[in-house]
Amino acid sequence: MTHVLDEAIALEQIGPDRFCGRTTEPYANMIGPYGGITAAVLQNSVIQHPDVLGEPIALTVNFAAAVKYGSFEITARPVRTNRSSQHWVMELSQDGQVAATATAVTAAHRDGWTETESQMPIVPEPHDVATGTRSTAEWLNRYEMRHIGRPGATVADPFYLDGESGESSHMALWTREVPPRPVDYASLTAFCDVYFPRVFVRHGKAVPISTVSMTAYFHATKDELNHHGDDYILGVVHGDAFRRGFYDHVGQLWSRNGTLLATTHQLVYYKA
């Protein structure tokens, strides 16, 4: 049986560097599909491109407009191929209008001196943390989310928004797909966007938001992703600044064994 994520990121080649896909109901968000799935299908346009070399190491997606439900076209062009890296430019359009732009880099990893400087925080095991429940959008049912709580909250409930601005937007979260699916670079891209908006946490209020730009750096090799399998991913996220309509979001995604799978950043529009 095909996993819902694979259905959502499926692409059909319709010309050189041109692919066609369509939005799927399981990833519906409030306005258009979940941004993480749009990022994942853009990542997939590179992964499944006949000319791809190497593994994804960097991806940036700019969300130019809400994606409408239905079909979309992606162009994915390898604009420069070097000895051990390849540079990609992508565009997602609907009815001739650009809805998202993206760039990606794929490369060959090389063995050598390797150190992870950031440390995975010490947190309870996934099964010792309650699963959150909310049903404000269909895509939320695609992820099991176990929030470790927002610092300073009296309950380990990120959805407990008391209308008071706090001191911190830091949060940790165990998450995996429903049903579980072995992680790969496309699904890891989607995981980069699952976190509850930082402005809600910091400001203590749900306000209108929309991701403007999202970048992910993939630190794990394909072997490390295979080793991770379908186990929980620990997300650790915070925002540096919430200033005049835009805030940033800085995240790390960890394997339970302390492997840093990816780091991710977003710039998000908010109205508050």
Add this chain to the structure above:
Amino acid sequence: MTHVLDEAIALEQIGPDRFCGRTTEPYANMIGPYGGITAAVLQNSVIQHPDVLGEPIALTVNFAAAVKYGSFEITARPVRTNRSSQHWVMELSQDGQVAATATAVTAAHRDGWTETESQMPIVPEPHDVATGTRSTAEWLNRYEMRHIGRPGATVADPFYLDGESGESSHMALWTREVPPRPVDYASLTAFCDVYFPRVFVRHGKAVPISTVSMTAYFHATKDELNHHGDDYILGVVHGDAFRRGFYDHVGQLWSRNGTLLATTHQLVYYKA
């Protein structure tokens, strides 16, 4: 008199969305020009575009190949213009070959709830910190750099590489241009790349490196940049992970009064 930075980022329009520029000697690096100046000229292709709306809020530059000394062409296309934001796709090419790809978002800031979560570290004032001297590349003479030292080093000298891997790549640095120049979004882009490579600091060795992808989020409005003027900028940087040929670099750029001007991220190739 024109500042050297303005000479380096100058562009001449040669067609719709097409501009021509050339590398300048003051920003020469070891192989091709300083990456920060390439990022700045790509940012400038948007800023000086006749159709631009709003202020830069996000920029990603992917360095596909070393830029050769001489002239280059930049295409900068506004692919989507919304009510309060505009999405850009840029490409820098030489002899018909892509040397860098980029995307940018410009937008109007809006007043409203504003908080800076990250804190500027408490550090000595710029004039209480020694200026570094090194002359390995011409562009380094364009910046006055006052390194606050690498944690754990016995001397406040980031260039003291003892060949021993340390525990931390964290560093802070006061910097401004030589001669001083009032900061704007183009020069702020160039400031995002001035920091000594994190792998040198963490690994205790100079090794071959090359920035693959760089993203900057601009948190300051034009008014805040005007208020900053040509004063020193405090850079605070570290790397999360150095893994199999690629490391990331996470930076914050602060005004002396505690305004967070920008946050920046890089993915960098290294050989060690």
